[in-house]
Amino acid sequence: MSTFGITPIDAKIDWDALTRYAIEVKDRSHVPGGAPRTGAAGLVDDGRVVLGCFVEHPTSALSLCAESGVVSALHGTGGGKLVALVVVDESGQPTMPCENCTYRLSEHGAPEVLSPG
Numbered sequence: 535m536s537t538f539g540i541t542p543i544d545a546k547i548d549w550d551a552l553t554r555y556a557i558e559v560k561d562r563s564h565v566p567g568g569a570p571r572t573g574a575a576g577l578v579d580d581g582r583v584v585l586g587c588f589v590e591h592p593t594s595a596l597s598l599c600a601e602s603g604v605v606s607a608l609h610g611t612g613g614g615k616l617v618a619l620v621v622v623d624e625s626g627q628p629t630m631p632c633e634n635c636t637y638r639l640s641e642h643g644a645p646e647v648l649s650p651g
């Protein structure tokens with residue numbers, strides 16, 4: 535059923551669309567202090583897409599990562615498991631989640647952060 539090394543779940547993931555969602559929500563980041571904006575879009579195992587944007591706080595440790603927003607949106611909109619996640623940086627390029635969020639995401643299904651291409 536799967537050929538060319540593409541697993542069935544990969545075949546269903548529209549990475550370009552997830553990246554577009556991540557860029558769109560990145561632009562909604564709350565950055566009153568001018569911190570770099572980030573956005574994240576996660577695909578849920580039931581097909582939903584959940585989004586998160588960066589929310590800056592003057593004390594940087596209290597800022598809310600875009601990826602954390604995805605976890606909250608996941609459960610706030612019905613739960614499930616993340617099967618794919620795209621995080622984009624200020625320039626809209628895919629990037630890795632922060633270390634804390636990597637641990638956080640591991641509890642909610644996202645097996646890895648994959649970038650298109």
Ligand SMILES: [Zn+2]
Nearest residue numbers: 599632634635
């Ligand atoms: Zn984070």
